Amino acid sequence: MFKAKNVIRIGKGANAVLARPLSGIPLAIWAFSLTFALALGSTAAQQTPPPNPHSPPPTSVTHQMYLDMKLGTLNIHGDNAVVEALVLQRDIPITYDYVATLMRTPNAFGEGPACIVCHSSNDQLKSYRGLNLSSCEGILLGATEAPANPIVIKGEPFQSHLIQRIRNNRMPLGTPFFAPVDTDSILAVKDWINAGALNDENFTTKVLPLFVDPVAFGSETACTECHKSFRDPPSFNEVNLTSYDAIMTGAFSKTRKKQNLPGLPIVVPSNAEASPLYQRLTTSRMPPGTDPGSPADHPNTLLLMRWIEQGASCD
Amino acid sequence: MFKAKNVIRIGKGANAVLARPLSGIPLAIWAFSLTFALALGSTAAQQTPPPNPHSPPPTSVTHQMYLDMKLGTLNIHGDNAVVEALVLQRDIPITYDYVATLMRTPNAFGEGPACIVCHSSNDQLKSYRGLNLSSCEGILLGATEAPANPIVIKGEPFQSHLIQRIRNNRMPLGTPFFAPVDTDSILAVKDWINAGALNDENFTTKVLPLFVDPVAFGSETACTECHKSFRDPPSFNEVNLTSYDAIMTGAFSKTRKKQNLPGLPIVVPSNAEASPLYQRLTTSRMPPGTDPGSPADHPNTLLLMRWIEQGASCD
């Protein structure tokens, strides 16, 4: 990770990067936090460190890299160390040229078919969701099939469906791609949210029991096996599905409290489509067939996120 | 596989796919049946189920997929399950854009160099067979070196040399790419076919013995080790090379008899080049060096086949 002392020692380029949400959040919690962050747009990671007027700007990214090597201020570790240190921690623009390659290359984000096999046209009879990932215009246009849906929000990888769909596993973990999305259990959650997400008898007797039921959503694991408290671990993402109040507290409430922030909502009353709780029950990770155990922070995913963060330029 | 009941339940898109040879033949026998099917053009798989007037056409491929998920009519299994279910069983057009990627990507169809390394020009002094796979026009033009040879027959992946060369192993299995193709044994088979493939003394004394000889074709396995009866197993593809009549009976005679069809010829009298028996002794699988044990139904090969089946459009 990028340490605070670097902010002092390193000039403009590094500060600019640190000012971004992408670099400010530990990679390890991205995979889970993304969905939750999306509903309302988290500002937790957007705290910009003040620029250091005493550091001269580097004359080039190469120069900056040599400075960092000399100072030993780079903290290189893990599978993505190189991409992290040489690209993500700096102002290297990701070109559409590279994004274009990723869209048409098999196994670009792990194991799986190339994106453009299924998404190469805005004709909804030829391409899933009328989505064309084979051109920059198509990526920026998004899904044209009703409900039409942009997949890239410039500057906001966290809010971009393109990224969410590549990172987020469908819940419960291991649910097959082709499992129906309109089972009684899923519809009960959807209807409850769309009716206002009230703490009423319907919720108590029909919805809440689903989260402790090992088979309600087709798995042999109840939701509350992994989401039973505000502590992570044992719970993931500090999500607690054991009571109405716990659910409405949202994710990462404990961590965010230290920053005087509320938990990230996982339920948006009256809007199931915008509610991570419902999204995670119905949308599968892309490409179809991706092993849910494969890391969400594949280097190419991180580079695609950076492209969006930088404005998703077609140049 | 795509089950018959789907034909009833699922609308236009699926029926259209089922009407095609590609989807009608179990993938497991493609690898071996292709060559044989090519000589005369099999019609076995071209039985078109009647359209079901009661099923409304789906409004989009996404809609159709959700219907299938709800009905549970998708049968997902095996390594290519996702490509099978989401692309091959539907009307998803494969774009030249993706085909272009496959032609220039190393290991696109398994392990091996990219196609365009050896085939990037119509100049026969620069490129094998004067074949240019680096443009759509080049693919459709085919090998320009004499004997000029188209490699794609639009709508007919089974008859397209591009596909045959990617799928068919040279026989006997394991024969190296660089083994000569004009040994005495191979020429004896070639000359016999070109002279009319007669059941004469030359055949009995000079040709037939080659198929039982473990070293006639450079392997330690006689052809008849794997091709000795009309049953599969123990024989592959129901090919029987133990007698003149058996050879002329062709492949898959037992299976095809149930459909009142003759065996697929493996010998075309007077035309060795068109005879699978000769072809399989002389043409190696592409790319050179491919392990003969690697699956012929690589997902990218199936997608390339679908592109040809759909008309090999350059759009």
Added chain:
Amino acid sequence: MFKAKNVIRIGKGANAVLARPLSGIPLAIWAFSLTFALALGSTAAQQTPPPNPHSPPPTSVTHQMYLDMKLGTLNIHGDNAVVEALVLQRDIPITYDYVATLMRTPNAFGEGPACIVCHSSNDQLKSYRGLNLSSCEGILLGATEAPANPIVIKGEPFQSHLIQRIRNNRMPLGTPFFAPVDTDSILAVKDWINAGALNDENFTTKVLPLFVDPVAFGSETACTECHKSFRDPPSFNEVNLTSYDAIMTGAFSKTRKKQNLPGLPIVVPSNAEASPLYQRLTTSRMPPGTDPGSPADHPNTLLLMRWIEQGASCD
């Protein structure tokens, strides 16, 4: 390898290939010999065998391949056998189309990010070294950041930095990419060379001891562990760093003596940047993070070298 008898038997194409440095040097010593060869431009491998007037020119590369298969003159072995025999030993032009693919494909030369992730612009604030590998013009232009540096010398893969950087590991083996390049030890070597590489007291007391010091360059292995005599093995590349005279004798002195050639200099007095001894202490293998144990002769590296050898055409 390509045997001498082939020169007699095989026609124009093969001779033309043999006339080149690329084919004339055993691949096994490329990885190490490249750097040394670069300083002065070795001519050792440029001995052209006389054309054989009795061999008719082949009519096509396919024809030539069949001739070779018939004659059994191909010597196929090793991991790159196919690329060796079908492309490198022949006049197959490598197209920029393929080079372009390599520049943008992850893991093209082994494990590592695609080249264009870090090198996609001539703007030194956007791209390392102001180097743009995403276009042919960019590749031919080279690094635009001062000191501006061409990376391709047409016809000379050995002299081309593009190739050196892909093949040459930083020394001592295993030195991390981010290890500083201006340590006291490295600067002592640099300053000694730039001051004329004299055999003076500074050299004897300050420089020579560094090569026998296990920790001088950050490893636990002294340079002289692997470079202690003119024999290989036990020394690598017949490099001997145990004395002034030995160092100035250069690399491969024993082998080259048989050809009446001097050793390849590893020190160019007064020019540290041009001295392999200094280069190998400061420049890391690309892409960053490449395992130093991964083979330098990756087939795609060999194909890229051939492209340069053939003139680095943008067609």
